[in-house]
Amino acid sequence: MFISQTLSSPEAFSKALFEKMKTIQPAIADLEPYEFRYCLNNITPEGGWASIQPLPQAGIEQMVNSRAFYDSIQIKPKVDDHIVLDKQIVWLAHMLFVGLVTGDYPEAWVEQHFYFDIRSFFFLHRTTYFTDEVLAHFGGRPYRQFEQKQKAFEYYQGVGYKAFAEANAELDALFIDSVKKIIAAIGIPVLLAIAGPTAAGKTEIVERLNRSFEQDGCKTTSIELDNFFTDRDYREARGINSKGKEAMHFDLLMQSLEDITHGKALSTPRYNFIDGSSSHDLSGKLKPGRIPVEVQPADIIFMEGNFPFLIEEILHLIGIKVVYLTDDAVRLKRKWKRDMDYRKKYEENYFRNRYFKEQFIMAEFAYRPQMAVCDMTVDTTGAALWVAPEIAEILERG
């Protein structure tokens, strides 16, 4: 059949695309051809596949590597009162589908730059976390490399907690062991900050660390950076939309971190996410009738969040800085299960648009900068532990 005929027949197009997609995303083979058709029907262009003009490869690469592209993605575009997929996300999927079927885009090129999420039924750009700067920070190669057991997830549509924990068992064990060696070398009390993208597995690894410390007889506690936010009204009025030091009760934060690392009990602000108010006023005083957060002294103090050590001024107070990474494709599968299937948290198209938009932006804003200054990066998908040279020395000694 000629290409023009394939493009003008929805059935022929679906059939040709199905074959191509099986090589790009192995789990596609779990679908019946008619199931694949159902999925494709939802994203078929109004003017038919022949109406799609794919950009040259270089143009696509340029587009998906520019911040402006992600900034322009709308997370709640509406048609007839319903949230729909952002137009550009749909356009990208259309171009890649057509380019694959016509052969204009080689499969290897598509795979190199994109991954396909079956449940979302669109392509997402592969986010780069290990830049040259990050690699240089770690001396160019990982400290330890294990078998990449998460490869099995390519065949799954959803990834549960148990399967995830099992796949990461070796790497997590080495990580926990390494943290303990560092603590033995630098002493307690110690602030242990774990940064990482959404659904990378932060909560789970913190829980495992906690249990392990408790077994060793160590006392643990945690500090939530979010509690140090100033009133939302104030930040909005001043146009502060970053989550950096200007959005925080910064002096209080510095003082709290100083105190807790000297074994003192704390009374920190408490931020109420529902009404966007802090328990403390702008001069750092407790507002009448509000209750602060009491933190007892402990040996190990966890700081968890998306960017606990993005603020330069507090870097020196943090004893161990960790980035816990999992690739976007696996995190998205985890989020489908956790946030959509179990928690039923979002409208589905909103969820899809938002995930597409935020990974690039967050990598640029939060994760790459933190990786460039951290002590350790745990890359669960790559099954590798990366450590800064001075940390490698401690680990070798221990």
Place this chain on the structure above:
Amino acid sequence: MAGTSRLRSPVEFSRVLFERMASINLAVRKMALYEFCYAVEGLYPEDGWDSVQLDAQEEIERTIRQRKYYNDIHTKPREKDRIVLDASITRLTRMLFVGLVQGEYSQDWVNRLFYFDLRGFYFLPRTVYFTEAGLAHFGGEPFRTFASRQDQFEHVQDIGYLDFREANREIDQAFIEMIQNLIEARGTPILITLAGPTAAGKTEITEQLLEAFDKMGKTTTTIEMDNFLLDRDFRDNKPMGKETTHFGLFKQCLAEILQGKKITIPRYDSLSASSSHDLDGNLKPGCRPLEVEPADIIFLEGNFPFQMDEIAGLIGIKVVYLTDDPIRLKRKWKRDIDYRKSYDPAHFRNRFFKTQFQRAEDVYRPQIEKCDIVVDTTGAAIWVTPEIRASLA
């Protein structure tokens, strides 16, 4: 009291419930406690678990056997701008959760009357398909039974079509051979109908049958019953039947194709909800009818194929293809929500809960009592009438 403190602490409640649920739904064992807690949070009552009043077991049993209970379910209740789970569905699941944690309801009792769908995270009443009359129609026992290979699906959250087909391979193969034998015995042309609830596997088994007939050298065709519907304006929301179809035309067309003649049938356009034919059965100006070539085996497709007695007599082989509700629901999550994205998930949950009982009562139980063969894929059994049994002997 231990029971009360459990109800007071949401974390403790989830932990105990997690243990109890692991024996009610085997796929729960694949979850981490964490994940389970996330899902339970969605059902947490505003005033805590100790605010949930338990109904007596007999009261619950009585309620779920009444048509009214299902009629009253709202499929699209809204809170703010979101569709939510119907209040009585939520109440049932909360009661069963609390009853299980308190030990008020035994796991056996819950299991006997309900199944728990993990993805929807709610309990649904088990639908009865085989009534006394249905069993009597088949002489009280199945014609053939097979190993219950669908048992494995109790351990998984979703079912792909490959695993489903593999689990049914033996029973499907036996069914296909049986149909082939019946066709050999009865001769062609012959009309076949295959009824069955949503996601039971009708499309898949039809495809396999078509392939088998093709290998026998038989030609096949399909008649969609919906094409005989009258304009929606004339149907008054009544279900498909004599009054809502071009009935005379329908009977005549079936009779003619059974004589090996090419037929011209009305065409129903579901977008405009109108028929190509007027009430007298004449083609409307400017409309095009459908032409159906003669064939050896004619599939009559639709939801109510043999509820019209005068039509039933023309149908050579009447089959009901059944798969149990929990399996069909898992299949639908994948097909209709993950792939097709046809519904809002809360709407989907309400609708499935509401319609299985109604459909069984209106459609499937009456059909089981009139058909020739029931293929029960989950029960791994084929049921046939004494007449069919005799002609297969």
